[in-house]
Amino acid sequence: xxxxxxxxxxxLVFMGLVGSIxxxxxxxxxxxxxxxxLEAYPASTILLDRQQQPLRIRLGAGDLDCRPVxxxxxxxxxxxxxxxxxxxxxxxxxxxxxxxILRALALNVVKGRVVSGASTISTQVIKMNQPRPRTLKxxxxxxxxxLRMEWALSKQEIxxxxxxxxxxxxxxxxxxSAAQRYFGKHAADLSLAEAALLVGLPRxxxxxxxxxxxxxxxRRRQEVLHAMRARGLIDIKQYNQTLREPLKLKTSAGPFRAxxxxxxxxSHTHETGPVTTTLDGQLQAVTETVAEKYRKGFREHGVFGTxxxxxxxxxxxxxALVGSPDYYDAAHAGQVNGAIAPRSPGSALKPxxxxxALDDGRITPESLLNDRPLQFxxxxxxxxxxxxxxxxxxxxxxxRSLNIPALELTRQTGTARLLDQLRKLGLHTLDKPASHYGLxxxxxxxxxxxxxxANAYACLARGGEFEEWTLFEGERKGPPxxxxxxxxxxxxxxxxxxxxxxxxxxxxxxxxxxxTGTSAGGRDxxxxxxxxDYVVGVWVGxxxxxxxxxxxxxxxxxxxxxxxxxxxYLPQGEAPWFEPPPGLxxxxxxxxxGQSPGPHCLRKTTGYYLPGISRNESCTLxxxxxxxxxxxxxxxxxxxxxxxxxxxxxxLRITSPADGQSYLKLSETAGFAQDLPLxxxxxxxRKLFWFANGQRFAEQENGHAAYWPLAKGEWTLxxxxxxxxxxxxxxxxR
Numbered sequence: 001x002x003x004x005x006x007x008x009x010x011x012l013v014f015m016g017l018v019g020s021i022x023x024x025x026x027x028x029x030x031x032x033x034x035x036x037x038l039e040a041y042p043a044s045t046i047l048l049d050r051q052q053q054p055l056r057i058r059l060g061a062g063d064l065d066c067r068p069v070x071x072x073x074x075x076x077x078x079x080x081x082x083x084x085x086x087x088x089x090x091x092x093x094x095x096x097x098x099x100x101i102l103r104a105l106a107l108n109v110v111k112g113r114v115v116s117g118a119s120t121i122s123t124q125v126i127k128m129n130q131p132r133p134r135t136l137k138x139x140x141x142x143x144x145x146x147l148r149m150e151w152a153l154s155k156q157e158i159x160x161x162x163x164x165x166x167x168x169x170x171x172x173x174x175x176x177s178a179a180q181r182y183f184g185k186h187a188a189d190l191s192l193a194e195a196a197l198l199v200g201l202p203r204x205x206x207x208x209x210x211x212x213x214x215x216x217x218x219r220r221r222q223e224v225l226h227a228m229r230a231r232g233l234i235d236i237k238q239y240n241q242t243l244r245e246p247l248k249l250k251t252s253a254g255p256f257r258a259x260x261x262x263x264x265x266x267s268h269t270h271e272t273g274p275v276t277t278t279l280d281g282q283l284q285a286v287t288e289t290v291a292e293k294y295r296k297g298f299r300e301h302g303v304f305g306t307x308x309x310x311x312x313x314x315x316x317x318x319x320a321l322v323g324s325p326d327y328y329d330a331a332h333a334g335q336v337n338g339a340i341a342p343r344s345p346g347s348a349l350k351p352x353x354x355x356x357a358l359d360d361g362r363i364t365p366e367s368l369l370n371d372r373p374l375q376f377x378x379x380x381x382x383x384x385x386x387x388x389x390x391x392x393x394x395x396x397x398x399x400r401s402l403n404i405p406a407l408e409l410t411r412q413t414g415t416a417r418l419l420d421q422l423r424k425l426g427l428h429t430l431d432k433p434a435s436h437y438g439l440x441x442x443x444x445x446x447x448x449x450x451x452x453x454a455n456a457y458a459c460l461a462r463g464g465e466f467e468e469w470t471l472f473e474g475e476r477k478g479p480p481x482x483x484x485x486x487x488x489x490x491x492x493x494x495x496x497x498x499x500x501x502x503x504x505x506x507x508x509x510x511x512x513x514x515x516t517g518t519s520a521g522g523r524d525x526x527x528x529x530x531x532x533d534y535v536v537g538v539w540v541g542x543x544x545x546x547x548x549x550x551x552x553x554x555x556x557x558x559x560x561x562x563x564x565x566x567x568x569y570l571p572q573g574e575a576p577w578f579e580p581p582p583g584l585x586x587x588x589x590x591x592x593x594g595q596s597p598g599p600h601c602l603r604k605t606t607g608y609y610l611p612g613i614s615r616n617e618s619c620t621l622x623x624x625x626x627x628x629x630x631x632x633x634x635x636x637x638x639x640x641x642x643x644x645x646x647x648x649x650x651x652l653r654i655t656s657p658a659d660g661q662s663y664l665k666l667s668e669t670a671g672f673a674q675d676l677p678l679x680x681x682x683x684x685x686r687k688l689f690w691f692a693n694g695q696r697f698a699e700q701e702n703g704h705a706a707y708w709p710l711a712k713g714e715w716t717l718x719x720x721x722x723x724x725x726x727x728x729x730x731x732x733x734r
Contacts, residue, residue, distance in 0.1 A: 038125075038129050038149070038161065039129050039130065041060070041066055041068045041164055041165065041173075041174075041272075042060040042061035042062055042064045042066045042173060043060045043066050043067070043068050043272035043273050044057050044058055044059050044060040044064070044065055044066050044067055044177075044272065044273075045057065045058040045060075045266065045269065045271060045272050045273070045275055046067055046273065046274045046275065047262055047265055047266070047275055047277055048274055048275065048276045048277060049257075049258075049276075049277060049279045049280065049281035049284070050276065050277070050278065050279065050280050050281065050473065051280075051281050051282070052276065053255075053281050054254075054255040054257075055255055055257045055258055055261070055262050055277065055279065055281075056254075056255060056256060056257065056258075056259070056262035056266070057254050057255065058266050059171065060173075060272060062171075063171055064171050064172070064173040065170075065171050065172050065173065065177045065181070065254070066164070066165075066172075066173035066174050066177055067174055067176040067177045067180070067273075067274075068164040068174060068176070068273065069164065069174075069175075069176045069186075069187060069188075070160065071156055071157075071159055071160040071163070072188075073176070073186070073187060073188045074160075074163050074175050074176070074187045074188065075175075075179075075187050075188050075189065075190040075195055076192075076195075077190060077191075077192045077195035077196070078163055078175050078187060078190065078195045078198065078199055079159050079163065080228065080233045081195050081196050081199040081200075081224050081227075081228055081233075082121065082159065082162065082163065082199045083121070083159075083231075083233075084224065084227040084228040084230075084231045084233055085199055085200060085203075085223070085224045085227050085228075086120075086121055086124070086199075086203075087120045087121040087122075088227075088231055090120065090121050090122075090155065090159075091155055093120060094147055094150050095120065095122040095123070095143070095146035095147040095148075095149060095150035096120060096122070096123065096143050096146055096147065097120050120146065121158060121159065121162050122146040122149055122150055122158055123142050123143060123146045124162060124166075124202075125146075125149065125158060125161045125162050125165065126142045126145040126146050126149065127142055128162075128165040128166065128167075129161075129165065163175045163187075164176070166201075166202040167201075167202055167205045168181075168182075168198060168201045168202065168205055169201060169205040169206065169208070169209035169210075169211075169212075170209070175187045175190075175198055175199075178198050178201065179194070179198065180252065180254075181251060181252060181253075181254070182194075182197075182198070182210055182211065182249055182250070182251055183248075183249065183250050184250035184251075184252050185250075191245075192225075192234065192238060192242050193221065193225075193242045193245040196221045196224040196225050196228070196242070197210060197217060197218075197220070197221040197224075197247070199224055200217070200220035200221055200223065200224045201217070201220070203220070208220045210247065210249055211249060211251050214247055214249075217247065218247050221247075222243060225239060225242055225243060226239075257281070257284070258279055258284050258288075258321065259323075259327045259335075260321060260322065260323025260324065260327065260337040260339060261277070261279055261284070261318065261320075261321040261323075261471075263337065264321070264337065264339075264340065264471065265277050265279075265471045265472070268471055268472075269471075269472065275472065276472065276473040276474075277471055277472055277473065278312070278315075278317035278318050278319060278470055278471055278472060278473055278475075279318065279319065279320065279321070279471075280319040280320060283310060283319050283320045283568075284319075284320045284321075284322075286320075286564070286567050287308050287310060287320040287321075287322050287564065288322055290308070290560060290563055290564055290567065291306050291308055291322045291325045291560075292325060294306065294325075294559075294560055295325035295326065298325075298540065298556070301548075301550070301551065303540060303541070303542065303548055303551060303556070304325075304329070304332035304542060304543070305324060305325075305332070305333075305338055305539075305540065305541045305542050305543045306322070306324065306325045306338070306538070306539070306540050306560070307322060307323055307324065307337070307338030307339045307341075307450050307538070307539045308320065308321070308322040308339075308536070308537070308538050308539075308560065308564070309321050309322075309339050309450055309451050309454045309535075309536070309537040310534055310535070310536050310537075310564065311454055311455060311458050311469060311534065311535040311537075312533070312534065313458050313461040313462055313530065313531075313532060313533055313534060313535060314462070314533075315467070315470065316455060316458060316467040316468060316469045316470050317469075317470050317471075317473070318451070318469055318470065318471055319534070321339050321451070322339070323336070323337035323338050323339050323340075324336060324337070324338055324543070332543060333543035333544065336543050338450065338539055338541075338543065339449065339450045339451045339539075340449045340450070340451055341449060341450075341543070342429045342447035342448060342449055343447055343448070343449070343450075343519065343523070343524045343539065343541065343545075344444040344445070344446070344447055344519035344520065344523065344524055345444050345446075345447075345448050345453060345517050345519065345524070345526060346443070346444040346516075346517030346518045346519040346520070346524060346526060346553065347401045347403075347406070347443065347444065347515075347516065347517045347518065347553075348444070348453060348515055348516070348517030348526045348528060348553070349422065349441070349442055349444070349448075349453075349517075350398060350401060350406045350442060350515070351398065351457075351460065351492050351496065351515055352418070352421065352422060352425065352456070353406060353409050353410050353413055353418055353442050354394065354398050354406075354409065354492060354495070355460070355484045355488050355489070355492050356409075356413050356417075356418065356421060356484075357394075357409045357412070357413065358487075358488040358491055358492070358610070358614075359484055359485055359488045359610075359613070360413075360613075361610060361613040361614045361615055362409075362412060362615065363394045363409070363614075364394065364491075364589075364594060364607055364608065364609045364610075364614050364615075365393065365394055365395040365491055365494070365495050365594075365607060365608055366393050366394070366395065366589050366594035366605070366607035367393065367394045367594040367595075368391050368392070368393060368394075368592070368593050368594050368595075368621075369391070369392055369393070369394055369397050369402075369405040369408065369409075370390070370391060370392075370404065370405065370408065371388050371390060371391075371392050371397065371402050371404045371405055372388050372390060372404065372703070388404065391592075392405065393594060394495070394594075395495045398492075398495050398496065399495060399496060401515070401516065401517075403443060406442050406443070407439050407442060407443070409442075410439050410441065410442040411439060415434040415435075415437060415438060415439060415441055416434035418434075418441060418442065419434045419437065419441060421483070422441075422456070424466065424481070424483055425455075425456035425459055425466055425483060426452050426455050426456055426466065426468065426469075427448045427452050427453065427456060428452070429446075429447050429448055429449060429452070430446045430447070430448065432446075443520075444517065444519050444520060445520075450526075450537050450538075450539045451469060451537070452469075453526075453528065453537060454469075454528060454535050454536075454537030455467075455468070455469040455535075457515075457528045457530050457535050457537070458530070458535045459483055459484070459489075460484065460489045460492055460493060460513075460530065461489075461493070461513075461530040461531065461532060461535055462480070462489070463486040463489045463490070463581070464482060464483055464484035464485055464486055464488060464489040465480040465481065465482055465483070466480060466481045466482075466483045467480045467481075485581075485583070485610070486581040486583065487581045487583050487584040487608075487610050488610070490578050490580055490581055490584060491584075491608055492513070493513040493530070493578055494513075494578075494608070495513075496513040496514060496515055497511055497512060497513040497514070497577075498511075508566070508570065509562050509565060509566055510531065510565050510566065510568070510569045510570065510574070510575030511531065511575060511577050512529045512530060512531050512561075512562075512565050512575070513529065513530055513531070514527060514528065514529035514530070514558065514561060514562075515527070515528050516552070516553030516554050516557065516558055517553050518552040518553045518554075521547050522547045522548045522550075522551065522552070523541055523542070523545055523546065523547050523548065524539060524540075524541045524548075525539070525540040525541060525548060525551050525552055525553045525555075525556040525557045526538065526539055526540075526553045526557055527553050527554075527557035527558040527560070527561045528561070529558075529561040529562070529564075529565055531565075531575055531576060531577060531578075532576045532577065532578055533568070533575070533576060534565075534568060536561045536564050536565060537561075538557040538558075538560045538561045538564075539557065540556040540557050540560075580608075583610070583611070584608055584609075584610065585608070585609050585610070585611040586606050586607065586608055586609070587606070587607065587609055588604050588605070588606055589604065589605060589606070589607045590603070590604060590605075590619040590621065590622065591603035591604055591605040592619075592621060592622070593619045593620065593621040593622070594607065595617050595618060595619040595620065595621070596616055596617065596618050596619060597619055598618050598619040598622055598623075600619075600622040600623055601619050601622045602622070651682070651725055651727075652680060652681070652682040652685075652688075652719065652720070652721050652725035652726060652727050653680060653681055653682075653727050654678070654679070654680045654717070654719050654727045654728070654729050655679045655680060655681055656677060656678065656679045656705075657676065657678070657717070657729060657731055658729065659729040659730060659731075660729075660730060660731070661729075661731045661732075662731070662732045662733075662734065663676065663710055663731065663732070663733045663734070664733075664734055665710045665711070665712050665733050665734065674709065674710040675707040675708065675709050675710070676707065676708045676709075676710055677705040677706075677707055678690060678698075678705060678706045678707070678708055678717065678719070679705050679706075680719040680727065681702075681703075682702060682721045682723075682725060685702055685721030685722040685723050685725070686701065686702050686722065687699060687700070687701065687702065687721070687722055688700050688701075688702055688706070688719055688720070688721055689719065689720045689721070690706045690708070690717065690718070690719055691717070691718040691719075691720070692708060692715055692716070692717055692718075693715055693716055694716075694718075702721070710733050711733060712733045712734060713732075713733055714730070714731075714732055715730070715731050715732070715733065716728055716729075716730050717729050717730075717731060
């Protein structure tokens, strides 16, 4: 026993000698600022909304909740309490405290065991920065590093390092994280009692943790206050008053707001520290309230999925995002973010093919389109109501979301060109070739996300310029890209707006353009509404893709979009609307055909057009008597809209392909058959007969397409009807 005691005393004496040598060495050691290297803080990522309120915290290295702040943001008392409790000669020593070393040496020799250390705030910072096994060598290394750090950093910077690195129980590192967790406030707002309690924690974080050991924490707080009073940092009145102050905790597990948005934002940043997002906290709360309101009604109909996105038109910033009505509803995939889940958009893509046709000059809002039965090989498209309207204006066809006109515009545009345009609008989930989608692309035969499609509508709301959506304030992913002309963007909004189109009749709703979509089988219900300020996108459906019971975009999603638009503006003020671009013209047109009026057009109206781009054909409908195109006569007669007495002389006309058209025959290894659809129209026959270079190859019902396999060469394609009428076109296949 005596030998062990003697050995310990020798070790303590040795430590004292080493300490003395170290002091001499420190006095003559040539130190450089560059030699003091501290690791970066194990900082957490703190997502903030636009109002600088915390949304979510992603833990830093070592799963620590560390929120570094400047020293001036640690409050009035934390630094003073730290110096009083841990290092009263902090401002007078060079990083190690010789007097503390001698005092500790003497006390340890007397006691015959280590009962006191001589660490300073500086050596503790070094210890926190790079933990090592507690050996004599470690103490020497830490002492040297502390001396070097004192040359490299100011005293204030060292205090800041300590207060941002010190452990405060649980996984908390730094006084800001501790203040938020234990008192629900910033460190800058800590009272004297609160600061004294927190500063006392790092000496034994587990033992003094106030939420688990309040008595020990209270006693440690009293020790710190006593040290502050003894050093004259607080007066007797402050001391006595604070001693009697009870321990009041306001513990918080941390913010957990807008969970789907935060998960998306965290997946797009590697930044640490405070990160300001684009989310408007107040608008997010309103959006969540509306989603919850409709959730109750949807559940009664067995519908469990709702997602909502609100975008700032001018910047593409996401101002609100709800991925599901209940994040914690595990039974119905509540944690799945419906805003970024690929789903079929139904008719929600139609405005973009109309925009392309407007920019091409092929149509104006008043142009007459045909809504009549068509057949594309085995595909026989129908409208949502399973009926057809015959001749209809482009404005009406888009507003009513008629399928046949949209398919015809897609055929004229070309699926490949439409697909390329949709990808330029950010719909990157449409990642298969055009042949995979075919004409059905415009009816939803592909998958997009709510967030991406809402941003595509933002392009229209922005006057035809596309920008990527953003999640962080001030972020720009590149210069805007011109996709549509300002004139076309205005026309699409004009065609899809108006009081007669409001989804909630009789309710005051700001003016907005809006378009719905319902996917095949009724699995997805969509609505996108916009004005110059915002785009609101809504999806309703089942996360697992089951069909919705009797729900459509108009009945399920549109009321939500309308209510959010009301919340954005009413009753505070009026919503803005688009001004017609200066490049847009107005002209008189035939009220029936939408073409320039002729002498026999009885009804006329005024319509928008794109000067120098829109076609300017004279009315072909009104002659001395009404003369509908031959392809419409059969349909109109079947609806009782024409009588034989009023029919114009009907011939037969091949409507596709066009005369003189050229085609390219691909190699057989391309993996698919190249069949050319052939269509013709006549009002006097039920059957049509097709010939290629005089050889009959098909017999087809009037109004349906025939298909001819491409073969290289010069070809004359002829169609005859039962009355002997015929028409021919010449094509070339290379």
